[in-house]
Amino acid sequence: MERNPPEGSGPVHVPFGQVVANEKWRGSQLAQGMQGKIKLVFEDGLTPVDFYLSSRSCILYVTEADLVGGSSYRKRLVRVRNSSNLQGIVVVEKTQISEQYFPAIQKFTVLDLGMVLLPVANQMEASCLIIQLVQEQTKEPRKNPFLGRKQTQISEPALLRTVQQIPGVGKVKAPLLLQKFPSIQQLSNASIQELEQVVGQAVAQQIHVFFTQSR
Numbered sequence: 001m002e003r004n005p006p007e008g009s010g011p012v013h014v015p016f017g018q019v020v021a022n023e024k025w026r027g028s029q030l031a032q033g034m035q036g037k038i039k040l041v042f043e044d045g046l047t048p049v050d051f052y053l054s055s056r057s058c059i060l061y062v063t064e065a066d067l068v069g070g071s072s073y074r075k076r077l078v079r080v081r082n083s084s085n086l087q088g089i090v091v092v093e094k095t096q097i098s099e100q101y102f103p104a105i106q107k108f109t110v111l112d113l114g115m116v117l118l119p120v121a122n123q124m125e126a127s128c129l130i131i132q133l134v135q136e137q138t139k140e141p142r143k144n145p146f147l148g149r150k151q152t153q154i155s156e157p158a159l160l161r162t163v164q165q166i167p168g169v170g171k172v173k174a175p176l177l178l179q180k181f182p183s184i185q186q187l188s189n190a191s192i193q194e195l196e197q198v199v200g201q202a203v204a205q206q207i208h209v210f211f212t213q214s215r
Contacts, residue, residue: 012043012046012049012052012055013055014052014053014054014055015039015041017038017039017134018038018039018040018041019034019038019039019040019041019051019052019053019130019134020040020041020042020043020046020051020052021040021041021042021043021046021050021051021052022042022043022046022047022049022050022051023042023043023044023046024050025042025050025051026042028123029122029123029124029127030061030123030124030126030127031127032127033123033124033126033127033128034127034130034131037131038130038131038134047076048060048075048076048077048079048080049080049086049088051130053089053130053133053134055085056085056086056087057086057087057088057089058080058086058087058088058089059088059089059090059091059130059133060073060076060077060080060088060089060090060091061091061126062090062091062092062093062105063093064093064095064097064098067092067093067098067101067102067105068097068098068101071104073105074108077090077108077109077113077115078113080115081113081114081115088115088116089115089116089117089118089133090105090109090115090116090117090118091117091118091119091120091126091129091130092105092106092109092117092118092119092120093119093120093121093122093123093126094119094120094121094165095121095122102119105117110209110210110211111209116184116188116211117210118162118184119162119165120161120162121161125161128159129159129162129184132159132183132184133184133185136183136184136185159178159183159184160174160175160178162184163177163178163184163187166206166207166210167206167207167209167210168199168202168203168206168207169199169203169206169207173198173199173203176198176199177195177198177199177207180194180197180198181194187207187211188211190207192204192205192208195207195208
């Protein structure tokens with residue numbers, strides 16, 4: 001299998017509908033949560049990436065221990081951000097222990113680097129979120145959009161929880177947003193005008209800032 005040099009000068013080959021995972025996650029709760037639902041292929045030498053969703057998109061996972069332990073995770077994020085070949089999504093464990101450190105990584109990731117940040121409570125929730133992101137990429141273009149929307153409303157608790165944690169959204173506005181934008185990708189790509197129709201101007205601005213990223 002093709003692999004990036006450390007500085008990300010070339011794409012990793014990711015079989016369609018699969019995830020290429022860093023070997024360090026083998027046997028983890030995160031990997032176990034995905035197995036049986038999507039195919040995981042473990043590879044050595046993927047640093048700084050944790051999971052490749054495709055040859056151009058990847059997950060950088062920041063654990064509770066990473067947050068509490070300092071800012072060493074920032075180097076990984078910067079390396080991916082500086083790679084023209086990759087779009088990085090940063091998934092962060094936001095727990096009671098790490099919550100006090102969360103604003104700092106949120107500011108650094110979203111405002112300073114312009115990357116998408118998605119908070120999760122634990123590795124099992126993260127596995128559900130990654131599965132959902134992979135399924136977005138593998139959906140057939142002609143698939144019934146109303147069926148997909150209905151499924152999002154009644155399932156995907158990890159997705160709902162993630163949207164609830166966007167500043168200004170909360171438990172009331174999150175389901176309304178998912179009715180209109182039934183995936184993280186669609187929500188992050190929505191214009192301020194589109195968001196205003198659902199949640200009003202002030203919250204629309206907060207959501208837009210949260211998902212700000214280089215195009």
